[in-house]
Amino acid sequence: MKKHTIALAGNPNCGKTTLFNFLTGSKQHVGNWPGVTVDKKDGVWKNHKEITILDLPGTYSLSPYSAEEKIAHDYIVNEKPSVVVDVIESPNLERNLYLAMQIMETGIPTVLALNMSDEIELRGEKIDVEGLEKHFGVKVVRIVAKTGEGTDELFKAVEETIEKNIVPNKLSVYEKIKVLDDEGQANARYDEIAKVVSKNYKKNVVLKSEDSKSSKLDKYLTSKVLGLPIFALIIYFLFQVSLSDNLFGLGIPGLGILLANWVTAIWDFLTSLISGAIVGASPWAYGLVIDGVMGGIGAILGFMPLVLVLYLFLSILEDSGYMARVAFVLDRIFRHFGLSGKSFIPMLMGFGCSVPAIMATRTLDEEKDRHITAIITPFIPCGAKLPIIALFVAILFPAQETANVTFLIYILTFSTAIVVSLLMNKFLYHSQKSNFLMELPQYRFPTLKSIWNRSFEKVKGFGKKAGSVILVSTILIWFLTNFNTASFTGENRIANNGESVMSDMDDSYMASLGNAISPIFSPLGFTGWRPTVGIITGWIAKENVVATFAQVYDEDxxxxxxxxxxxxxxxxxxxxxxxxxxxxxxxxxxxxxxxxANGEDPNAFPSLKRDMPSTSGGFAYIMFNLLCMPCFAAVGAMKRELKTIRRTAGGVGIQMLAAYVVALAVRILGLIFGF
Amino acid sequence: MKNLLDLSIGESGKVLSFENQGVVRKRLLDMGITTGVQIKLIKVAPMGDPLEIELRGYNLSLRKSEAKSINIE
Structure with missing residues (x-):
């Protein structure tokens, strides 16, 4: 057979991705459709290398209202794949045939794959394959994508469709549809489908929908009394296992942190080996390799296990059908911020680490929600920001006030997230209402393979896309903190007795940069290059803010x-x-x-107090650090989800502006009330 | 005239017409909410909104603001 491209189409939740993974194995290529945040996946059929399979986005219809539908529509109509395989969730034949009919109306060679056919057989139901074939004039195949059952028959059907150029019957209803308006079209299609289904789908009349597994589970999972507590428990569990360093208070770290510790330990060991091997090299080369390259890669590697573990759990929630229930239960709250209930998951994950949290925005249905959530998630204080809060609150406030102040800081960060979401919604998206018409799919046991595939893909994607951003910026900051002009004129070499061309941080480019930028911050109540450098090094990783302070205020x-x-x-x-x-x-x-820590002595830390003389200035500094651009790893994740540099820069701009406004407000209140 | 919100939980009704406009109307149509279709109200979310309905053999959730414009026989 010659080379051919076939496209997989189907409704969300129809098992299309499972089929795609089964057919292509590990040989997949993930990219994105131009201009939109929708994954474009293709791969080679592993047993039939002459066939390339393209996975179209899951859609309910081809009417081009959303980015996904437009892609599917345009691809089928303009690119004309050899065959479109429409994957149908058999238990949900009626609604799934709607998309199938729209595809067949275009006249493109089509094969219908009746997925999950085992489920209806188990219920004692039957779909008449020959009846459907005869009616629509296309090949119809029963498959079970999870196990691969029926995929050989699927190949035969595709092969036959190509060789005999089987095109769908031109039903008389298609002619009628051409002249109708949207509503007439939908009515005509569903009327035709109702006839086809009643003739070819023998349902089990004894079986009631209330008796299904899903209805029984939903009796608890979305119930009035238990719905929210069960959700809270599931989230608590997810959090503990992936992000806690004290799992359920047992004194052992959760899986995510455990793996992260191992990876970090191994990387530190490697770094020490390399460090030993190149110890004789010139200080700048040594610094570049150890602090720049190894440090930069280490920062990426440290995140990988967290991303992986969080993704394993999220994939389970997503594939099992529970994620749709989360949106169902929480929608009431999130619609007020112009978002839908699904935005809760990424924002919650933001407490642990913004990187997987931002990547989780991919599970949101609408592009608008994905973009807003990816930009506001870093406002939620992640684990690495806790030391900033702890240190500065301890320095600035007496011990009995720290708990209240910390609470206030949290409230301020949430409020910022909400207000920014509302403003973005209003001004960037013109108050476009979040569409909330969501299918509540049947609960299904997710397969290990699909969960692993999905999570692994995410981690790989993060490593590749975010990795380069992090590495480059880490090296840049390393360079700026360790060099100045005198490094290149030879003056440093003389000053250091010929040993090194590097400079002290106090004289580095970074200090000059800090000096140049710091006037921007003086209205916020902190001055001098030192606090500014703290902000900048915080972009590598927020833990650095505290470490930098220890370094630049070492006099104290x-x-x-x-x-x-x-x-x-x-x-x-x-x-x-x-x-x-x-x-x-x-x-x-x-x-x-x-x-x-007890805030007992207001005279402690004199040189720090010189740069931040007022409590409100210090408070403004905390708020600015918490809200401004997140670490480069998170910016890399933002870039991955927002796709374009323009949108990413815009997002960072919004974060910077929000940070400045909130910090300024704190300082102004300080001036008014004298703190 | 009765609308979807007037159904009690577990009760079904036939769609007479719906007044939603624009993209929402098209979405509703795509999801199978057409005149004459049988809809059953399954439940209300814990915080009182959205709703879960059953139609054409599957379950769909929609907000009360949209459900209000769907007239039921």
Missing amino acids: LSEEYLESYFGSDSAQLEAEGFENGVFDIDTANELYADVL
Whole structure:
């Protein structure tokens, strides 16, 4: 047989992706349709290499109202694949035939694949294959995509359709449809379908829909009393297993963190090996390899296990049909923000890590929801932002207020997410209402293979797309923090006794950059290059903000300072906890940390306080760090979901603006109320 | 005239007409809500909205704001 391309079409939940995965095995190519956030997948039929299979987006109809439908419609009409295989969820024959009829109306060679045929047989029902073949004039095949049953017959049907050029019958109803309006068309199709179904689908009349497995499960899962608590439990479980470092309080990390720790440990070991091997190299080459490249790749690798584990669970929720129930249960809340209930899942995952959270926006049905959610999810404080909150709240506020202040910070971040969503909805999407007409599919046991396929694909996609963004930016920031112009004139080499051309952070390009940018931040109540550099290094990973502060404010932690802080009198030192009145820097550090953590001494951290003299300025700094551009890994994930650089830059712009506005508001309130 | 919201849980009715306009109307049509189709109200979501209905052998969820415009015999 010559080379041919066939297209898979079908409703959402019809098992099209399962069939695609079965037919193509691991040889798939995932890209995207130009200009839209819809996956474009193709692959070679593994047993029949001459056939390329293209997986069209799942749609209910070919009427071009959504991006998905337009793609499916245009591809079938303009690209004219050799055959369209329309995958039909057999138990739901009636509605699935609607799309099938629209496809056959175009006159393109079509094969109908009756998927999940085992389910209806189990119920003692039967679809008359010959009857359908005769009526529509196309090949009809019973298949079970999960097990691959019937795929040989499917190939024969495709082969025969191509060789004999079998085109669908020109039913008289198609002629009528051509002259009708939308409503008339839908009525005509469904009338025809009703006739076909009553003639060819022998239903089990004894079986009531209330007795189905799904109805029974939904009695609990979406019930008035238990619906929300069960949902909360499932989410708690998902969270614990993928993101907790203290699984159910048992003192062991959850699967995600456990794997992440292993990966990090292995990577650190490799890094130390390489570090040992190149220890003689010049400091800049050493720094580039260890801090730049290895550090950058390490940052990506550390996220991979989290993404994988979260995705395994999300795929289970998605494939089993529960995700649709989540949207059903929560829609009431999220519609007020211009979103639908499904947006809850990504935003919730945002507490753990923005990267998988942003990637989870792919499960949302509408492009508008996907875009807004991907941009507001980083406002939710992720795990890496907790140290920022902890450190600054401890420095700025007395101990008895920290809990309230932390709570307030959380409320502020959620409110920002909500307000930005509302504003984006109003101004960028012209208050377009979130469409909420959603099928509640039958619950089905997901197959391990499809869950693994889907999750693995996500992780691979993240590694490839986000990886390059992270690596490049990590190296850039490494360069800026370690070099200045004198590195290239040879002055640094002389100053460092010929050992290195690198500079101290205080004199680096980064410090100059911080100095240049810092005037932007002075209205927010913090000045100087140091806080600015904290913000910038936070873009590599938000944990860095705290680490950078330790570095740039090392005077506040130096031995001299601590010694003067605790006094040199041995009696006093003893009272402060130094053994035998001898000053010890480690003990001093611990004591100092206690003083800070309890917010007892407003005079602690003098050089930091010089840059951030007011409580409101420090508070503004926290808010800016929490809300501004997330780490590069998350920006990489945003780029992956928003597709274009323009949209990604726009999203980052919105985040920056929101951060600035909120921080400024905090500072203005501070000026008014004097804090 | 009765609309979809007037059905009690478990009750069915035939669609007479529906007044939804624009894209929503086209979506409803695509999903099989056409004049004469039998719709059964299955349940109301825990927070009082949206609804779950059964038609043409499958289950669909829609908001009350849309259901209100679907007239039932």
